[in-house]
Amino acid sequence: MTETRRGRPRKAEVDAEVLRLATELLLERGYGGLSTDEVAERAGIAKTTLYRRWPTKDHLALAVVRRLQDHDEITDTGDIERDLVDYMEKIAAGLDRMRTAGGDPGRSAGTVAELVAAGARHDDVGELGREMYARRNALACRLIEGARERGALRADLDPAVLLEQLAGALYYRVLITGEPVDRAYAERLVATALRGALA
Amino acid sequence: MTETRRGRPRKAEVDAEVLRLATELLLERGYGGLSTDEVAERAGIAKTTLYRRWPTKDHLALAVVRRLQDHDEITDTGDIERDLVDYMEKIAAGLDRMRTAGGDPGRSAGTVAELVAAGARHDDVGELGREMYARRNALACRLIEGARERGALRADLDPAVLLEQLAGALYYRVLITGEPVDRAYAERLVATALRGALA
DNA sequence: CCCTTTCCGCTACCCGCGTAGCGTATAGGG
DNA sequence: CCCTATACGCTACGCGGGTAGCGGAAAGGG
Numbered sequence: 001m002t003e004t005r006r007g008r009p010r011k012a013e014v015d016a017e018v019l020r021l022a023t024e025l026l027l028e029r030g031y032g033g034l035s036t037d038e039v040a041e042r043a044g045i046a047k048t049t050l051y052r053r054w055p056t057k058d059h060l061a062l063a064v065v066r067r068l069q070d071h072d073e074i075t076d077t078g079d080i081e082r083d084l085v086d087y088m089e090k091i092a093a094g095l096d097r098m099r100t101a102g103g104d105p106g107r108s109a110g111t112v113a114e115l116v117a118a119g120a121r122h123d124d125v126g127e128l129g130r131e132m133y134a135r136r137n138a139l140a141c142r143l144i145e146g147a148r149e150r151g152a153l154r155a156d157l158d159p160a161v162l163l164e165q166l167a168g169a170l171y172y173r174v175l176i177t178g179e180p181v182d183r184a185y186a187e188r189l190v191a192t193a194l195r196g197a198l199a
Numbered sequence: 200m201t202e203t204r205r206g207r208p209r210k211a212e213v214d215a216e217v218l219r220l221a222t223e224l225l226l227e228r229g230y231g232g233l234s235t236d237e238v239a240e241r242a243g244i245a246k247t248t249l250y251r252r253w254p255t256k257d258h259l260a261l262a263v264v265r266r267l268q269d270h271d272e273i274t275d276t277g278d279i280e281r282d283l284v285d286y287m288e289k290i291a292a293g294l295d296r297m298r299t300a301g302g303d304p305g306r307s308a309g310t311v312a313e314l315v316a317a318g319a320r321h322d323d324v325g326e327l328g329r330e331m332y333a334r335r336n337a338l339a340c341r342l343i344e345g346a347r348e349r350g351a352l353r354a355d356l357d358p359a360v361l362l363e364q365l366a367g368a369l370y371y372r373v374l375i376t377g378e379p380v381d382r383a384y385a386e387r388l389v390a391t392a393l394r395g396a397l398a
Numbered sequence: 399c400c401c402t403t404t405c406c407g408c409t410a411c412c413c414g415c416g417t418a419g420c421g422t423a424t425a426g427g428g
Numbered sequence: 429c430c431c432t433a434t435a436c437g438c439t440a441c442g443c444g445g446g447t448a449g450c451g452g453a454a455a456g457g458g
Contacts, residue, residue: 008402008454013438034322037444046407057445113316118376120230120309130376153396161368161391168367170359171375175315176331192360196395197352206434207424245437246416256415337410 006166010053018043018050023064030100031114034061058118065115068097074139079160080147081190084166088186091170095181106180115176137163143152164195209252217242217249222263229299230313233260243309245352257317261324264314268331273338280389283365286339290369294380300330305379312374336362364392 021042025034036057040047044113054060072090075081092106099108119126137160144159173179220241224233235256239246253259271289276282291305298307319327336359343358368388374379 004456005404008406010405035444036446047327048370048408048448050407052405064435072267079231081434085432095330104400110316110319113312113319117309117312117316120312120374126377133375148353154394155398157396158391159385161387162396164368164371164390165364165392168369168371169363170367172363173373175319175374176370178325188357188360192357193364193392194396196397197355197361197393199350199353203426204434206428206432207436209435224411237447238413247418250416251435254416371439 007070014043014049015053017054018045018060019034019064019067023061025069026061026064026111027098028101030080030110032110036060048088056122056125058115058122058125061116062115062128063109063174065098065111065133066128069094071140072136073135074143076143076146080144080152081194083143084190084194085186086142086182088166088170088190091167092181092186095174106174106182107178111173111176112171116175118154137167162193166190204303213242213244213248214252217252218261218266219265222266225260225263225310226297227300229309230260235259243383253380255321255324257314257321257324260313261317261327263298264310265327265331266298266394268293271335272336272337273342275342279343280393282342283393284382284385285387286342287369287381287389288381289346290366290382291385294369294373298333305373305381306377308373308377311370315374336366361392365389 018039021039022034023041034057035049036050039060043050050060054063074087074090075083084198095108095112097108098106098111099105100110105193110129110157115129119129140163141159144153144162145156147153148157148159149157170186171180173185202229214235217238220238224238231327233256235246235249238259239249242249246336249259253262254274273289274282294307296307296312297310298304299309314328318328339362340358343356343361346352347354347356347358364386365388369380369385372380
């Protein structure tokens, strides 16, 4: 399984140090303030060395964000409404984690939007991003299916559609309208989705 | 009301011609393929003349898209479910209108994502974009409120939340998961949102 | 011990966005 | 008729992302 390494091995410290510096710049100054030239210079390496590891700035930025997001878990209390509200809040907190230093809470649109665009520019970046979502959504899907099996939710409910309604509304607010996402909104959102709109 | 113009007036044909060329490039090659240098050269004007009218490439691209999108109307048949499905399809069609030439239908993520990012980069671009959405959503809100007043929808329903659920799910698919949006999906989505998830 | 492979740092370069500064053209206002 | 404000075209430049090509360094394999 372990591929035999040929040729001169990479300096191991470089990856960690570059990610550290890139994280610092991204969180401090936002996506536009993250410069590959500056990261390379501060890390004391040649730009070409950086580009050998991350073929574009977009790849580097995604790597940074992945490290910031890899902590999510989902709690299952048996109260589906409460669990979904918690899940929404966790997503919002994750988005908030990549807002610019000094920026208003709930206003992380810049970096998120740039990453979405990055995913559209490079297939592999988009694929990696989608994997992040897929893993998280798989957990949430199980949550919903559990509730459905014990009779709390409609038998014909498609968990994916419900999740898209909920997470979609969140992202719509963050990316498009720019309105903040707080717990009060998460509660209204989940309540509306669960109870439906029909009289 | 009409401000008296001082100084040399702008050449009127330039605006139309630049928008024409920019539209062509944007639809043909996508956001990255739209180059201010090339537009200016093809239009036979100096780059500075272009930048006097649109202060950044992002502003120019938004102007192009606004022209492409200004046709939307909403039909009110009295059947709220059908009207909402139609509305979802109109949004999807609008997104599709700015996909790259030769690209798969439903795969307009690139340009849309870049525009969202552009809105985050420049406050005024974001504001203009939000105005586009606000106008369209105001119409849809009236549709929903009409249905609510005649008793078809819950009295305590917040129209804005319902709209965010629906449009949000659409954009979530287009921007994040990259899955296509067709009429079948619109129907499932609206049905789930209206009937709710609870058993 | 050489050979190949990969990495590294360096310099030099292209491209696209956006700006600065200049001389000139063209309008309205006194 | 001049004055001022604005537009225009031009050249030159700065910045950031990304690539090409070189000489040299560090590993494994025959």
